[in-house]
Amino acid sequence: MLNLRQIHHIAIIGADYQASKHFYCDILGFTLLGEFYREERDSWKADLALQGQYTIELFSFPHPPTRPSHPEACGLRHLAFSVENIDQSVSALTEAGIICEPVRTDPHTGKKFTFFNDPDGLPLELYEA
Known part of the structure; x- marks a missing residue:
């Protein structure tokens, strides 16, 4: 170990x-x-x-060479950040010109989450804790 x-x-x-x-x-x-x-x-x-x-x-x-970066591609799936209020966080990103996917609810935890991308298309997630 x-x-x-x-x-x-x-x-x-x-x-x-x-x-x-x-x-x-x-x-x-x-x-x-x-x-x-x-x-x-x-x-x-x-x-x-x-x-x-x-x-x-x-x-x-x-x-640097480009790399396929989609949440469902093989390899590192995404980087997730915990937030207290997803709606406020999505609003802040939207105001900064960042496009977020529609907010979804995790069927196992009941918590809200969404995906967005960094400037190079790296998939990032916000997860309401």
């Missing part, structure tokens, strides 16, 4: 680093802990926190 303790971080590569940084920090509310340019790779790396918890490493690379 490995005795995994928790998820340490999630790494995301953005095609447009500035647009991705704006999306995750200014729209979703992540805090920029640090930002580093790695000249040997012509790459930016930003460390982002959510509620003080280091969560996302945001990268840029020159000409």
